[in-house]
Amino acid sequence: MTNTQDINNEINILEGFSKKGKSYTNTNGSFGWRNPIRQDTGRILQSLVIAKNPKRILEIGTAHGLSALYLYSGIKETNELVFDTIEFDTAVAKDTQERFDSLQVSINVHAGEAMEIIDNLSGKYDLVFFDAQKSHYFKQLNLLLENGVIGKDTLILADNVIDREEECKEFLEWFTANKINHSIIPTECGLLVANL
Ligand SMILES: C[S@@+](CC[C@H](N)C(=O)[O-])C[C@H]1O[C@@H](n2cnc3c(N)ncnc32)[C@H](O)[C@@H]1O
Secondary structure, three states: OOOHHHHHHHHHHHHOOOOOOOEEEOOOOOEEEOOOOOHHHHHHHHHHHHHHOOOEEEEEOOOOOHHHHHHHHOOOOOOOOEEEEEEOOHHHHHHHHHHHHHHOOOOEEEEOOHHHHHHOOOOOOOEEEEOOOHHHHHHHHHHHHHOOOOOOOOEEEEEOOOOOHHHHHHHHHHHHHOOOEEEEEOOOOOEEEEEO
16 A cells, blocks of 8 residues: 555655756757646646546656656555656666655656657556657657557646747647647646547
């Protein structure tokens, strides 16, 4: 049985990490920031999981695991849970997997480039949280759709759609063009919530 208190303690520790985190280089050589979600977003992720009760969760962009722990903390029954998260920095992925293991939370960190990992996923996810490179959201969404690992009733969440709106433009336009029920919550960074 998972200790809720331990998870909440770890969330508090991770909330203390800089929100202007360590920089890294994207696969295309451009610059990125390993910024955890803001606290306002964490509580919303947790509430959406409580409301949706997903059995299969996918996160793209693990970093140190803050958003994953918020998502996990909303799960009522972890027995049948499948929770996959993707991180291309192998050292960070290893460290975060160790964090999850020591908390005894069943989250699998996949170390690698998101497009390659996504291409090898199977089964359908009930909830996907996009939080890696913003300009890749659209191609990641398309690959998930093409491979049938998301579809009707998958809840799509994506961070930074306000503060990084320009990079998310094509991604955001897709929801409007396809008349997908969606809304943008005006958190500090902007959280897209959409139901396919
Ligand atoms: C904004 S941080 C994620 C923060 C995390 N969701 C949280 O709130 O705790 C983005 C993470 O995605 C990873 N990342 C960026 N581009 C990626 C890609 N193409 N494939 C896999 N991981 C990627 C980065 O290394 C970074 O750790």
